Amino acid sequence: MQNGFGRQRKAIVIGAGIGGLCTAIALGQIGWNVEICERARELKGIGAGIVLAANAMKALDKLGAGERVRSLGAPVRTAEIRDWRGRLLVSLPVREQAQRCGADSYMIHRADLQQALLVCVQKDSIRLGHSFSHFEQDENGVRVFFENGEAMHGDLLIGADGIHSTVRKQLFGEEPLRYSGFTAVRGIAVYGNERYPVETGGGFEAWGKGIRFGFSHIGHGRIHWFAAINAPAGAERRLAGDKQELLRRFEDWYEPVREVIAATNVSAMLWNDIYDRMPLQRWSEGRVTLAGDAAHPMLPNLGQGAGQGMEDALVLAHCLAPLGSHRKTADEGENHEGENKEMESMASGIEAACRQYEKLRLKRTRAIVQGSRMMGRVVQLENPIALAVRNLVMRTMPASLQAKRLDWIVMHEV
Numbered sequence: 001m002q003n004g005f006g007r008q009r010k011a012i013v014i015g016a017g018i019g020g021l022c023t024a025i026a027l028g029q030i031g032w033n034v035e036i037c038e039r040a041r042e043l044k045g046i047g048a049g050i051v052l053a054a055n056a057m058k059a060l061d062k063l064g065a066g067e068r069v070r071s072l073g074a075p076v077r078t079a080e081i082r083d084w085r086g087r088l089l090v091s092l093p094v095r096e097q098a099q100r101c102g103a104d105s106y107m108i109h110r111a112d113l114q115q116a117l118l119v120c121v122q123k124d125s126i127r128l129g130h131s132f133s134h135f136e137q138d139e140n141g142v143r144v145f146f147e148n149g150e151a152m153h154g155d156l157l158i159g160a161d162g163i164h165s166t167v168r169k170q171l172f173g174e175e176p177l178r179y180s181g182f183t184a185v186r187g188i189a190v191y192g193n194e195r196y197p198v199e200t201g202g203g204f205e206a207w208g209k210g211i212r213f214g215f216s217h218i219g220h221g222r223i224h225w226f227a228a229i230n231a232p233a234g235a236e237r238r239l240a241g242d243k244q245e246l247l248r249r250f251e252d253w254y255e256p257v258r259e260v261i262a263a264t265n266v267s268a269m270l271w272n273d274i275y276d277r278m279p280l281q282r283w284s285e286g287r288v289t290l291a292g293d294a295a296h297p298m299l300p301n302l303g304q305g306a307g308q309g310m311e312d313a314l315v316l317a318h319c320l321a322p323l324g325s326h327r328k329t330a331d332e333g334e335n336h337e338g339e340n341k342e343m344e345s346m347a348s349g350i351e352a353a354c355r356q357y358e359k360l361r362l363k364r365t366r367a368i369v370q371g372s373r374m375m376g377r378v379v380q381l382e383n384p385i386a387l388a389v390r391n392l393v394m395r396t397m398p399a400s401l402q403a404k405r406l407d408w409i410v411m412h413e414v
């Protein structure tokens with residue numbers, strides 16, 4: 001695109017997940033031209049429910065998607081933790097927390113979140129069926145190659161291609177995944193329960209021995225539920241699609257656990273072994289950087305994976321903004337020496353912005369990756385004595401103190 005200032009700066013984002021869409025929106029807001037390259041041939045509304053804590057909602061407001069998300073999702077007004085028989089361990093003071101943070105938390109279907117973000121991305125910026133293969137970079141830019149034989153040139157490449165990121169692999173090599181120790185089964189059902197009417201929003205988690213169940217409203221009469229079941233990696237795969245076996249795991253549990261599972265169509269259930277990765281020391285190399293799960297895959301126990309991708313997007317845009325959104329082109333004017341200097345200074349500007357971005361993000365995301373792992377150990381305990389001690393602490397520690405332990409995560413504003 002040409003105009004009076006020269007060519008618009010161009011970013012290539014790999015992946016049209018939540019991280020990639022947010023990155024594209026944030027860079028669009030600072031005037032960059034963005035191409036989002038997604039390997040899928042179609043953007044399907046897959047996934048289950050997702051919690052968006054106050055920090056994520058504030059980020060969505062800045063990205064221009066907050067209001068739409070509020071209208072599609074459901075505010076969290078109840079957050080109870082119970083044991084598997086339904087005895088209350090703690091009811092978290094969510095209103096008090098929302099007041100402290102200046103924003104409610106929301107639950108939403110991932111497909112609705114995706115829709116709310118798609119409305120905000122630049123028109124015609126998504127290239128479907130573009131599976132990233134590799135990149136080459138030099139002082140003039142970065143060339144990106146796709147499995148379909150196409151190539152694209154840009155000023156910056158962002159790998160937002162999820163936990164199995166190919167961009168990350170080219171940058172930093174192959175590293176092993178870390179298994180969490182549990183499988184997650186997730187489902188969506190249209191279901192009503194008088195104990196948890198829609199007006200109360202939110203829902204509960206019930207904790208058993210190495211097994212946990214979560215239940216939340218996600219708007220429009222739908223319930224998102226999950227079951228986290230301790231098992232060796234791959235062992236629960238044979239369970240996939242077997243609703244009766246899943247129901248057997250929750251024999252005698254607090255209702256509405258079995259009821260809501262029974263009310264769910266198997267086609268609306270997802271079975272996944274849950275992994276994260278060791279945090280990286282850096283995310284960028286020259287004009288190439290990472291965002292979202294590609295940069296910091298984390299266990300879902302703190303409900304922050306998507307929220308951290310949103311924060312990445314805003315911080316990256318903040319770091320790039322001082323570079324401006326346009327650059328001179330080679331055919332502008334006769335001054336080739338000046339042109340070369342301009343190219344060099346832009347290359348170093350982008351590199352410095354990427355380094356500043358990772359510097360601002362590394363510490364916080366590392367702490368949340370570790371916090372999510374630690375939380376996983378506490379909530380999936382199997383040892384009966386440790387479990388009894390944990391439950392006693394939960395019952396006796398003031399609820400407001402328990403909620404405040406997460407303030408460093410949810411009160412953060414980019």
Ligand SMILES: Cc1cc2nc3c(=O)[nH]c(=O)nc-3n(C[C@H](O)[C@H](O)[C@H](O)COP(=O)(O)OP(=O)(O)OC[C@H]3O[C@@H](n4cnc5c(N)ncnc54)[C@H](O)[C@@H]3O)c2cc1C
Binds near residue numbers: 052272300304307
């Ligand atoms: C059980 C579970 C529960 C969760 N609950 C929550 C929650 O409550 N709250 C929350 O904030 N987070 C939650 N998360 C985490 C959240 O879902 C992720 O952090 C978030 O979806 C990551 O988004 P992303 O865009 O970075 O990656 P992804 O969603 O994985 O998107 C990556 C995209 O890149 C594409 N892609 C991959 N490889 C290529 C390639 N080579 N070329 C082109 N495209 C490619 C993929 O097709 C995909 O569209 C949960 C995760 C799990 C597993």
